[in-house]
Amino acid sequence: MNVALIGSGSWGTAVAGLAAARAERVTMWAHSEQTAAGINGEHRNPRYLVDYELPGNVVATTDLSQALDGADSIIFAVPSTHLRSVCHQAALFIAAGTPVLCLTKGIEPESGLLMSEVIASEIGNESRVAALSGPNHAEEICRGGLSAAVIASEDPQIGETFK
Structure with missing residues (x-):
């Protein structure tokens, strides 16, 4: 399985490491050339969680089409x-x-939509969009600390994709 992870902040970096354990390849999209270069060259995000070494099957790009x-x-x-x-x-x-998982939390002020609903409104086929939430922090995930999360989706198969 090839996973596209859109975002390279602390949460995206932590989840890239988790996804890499079950994927053939994880391609992260980074807004910054410096971030993509650090991930590709040193397997570390130079801006977030700098001490966390990403697995070798995680790569990064600043090109959305390439990431996807x-x-x-x-x-x-x-x-x-x-x-x-x-x-x-x-x-x-x-x-x-394509199954999609939303890690972004919050409500869009202008529309009142949840972040998973924002994704669905832009990419279509809302039944394939799942949301992850829980009391967790990227730093704890990287250290292998105790954490909890749930995945909610209209379609149980979509939720199972990201289990």
Whole structure:
């Protein structure tokens, strides 16, 4: 399975490490060339969780189409203020049935939509969008600390994809 992880902040970096354990390849989309270069060259994010070494099957790019090319599943870990615009740009490169997981928390002020609903409104086929939530922190995930999370989705199979 190839996973596209859209976002390279602390949460995206931590989840990339988790996803890498079950995926053939995780391709992270980074807004910054410096971040992508650090992940590709040293397997570390130079801006977030700098001491966390990413597995060798995690790569990064600043090109959305490249990050999404061949993805069997997609994880969005983009800050809420940028989620709609990134999803709008990414929509062109996302196949209609590809399962999507939203890690972004919050409510869009203008619309009142949850972040998973923002994703669905931009990429379509809302039944394939799941949301992860729980009392967890990226730093604790990277250290292998105790954590909890739930995945909610309309379609149980979509939720199982990201289990």
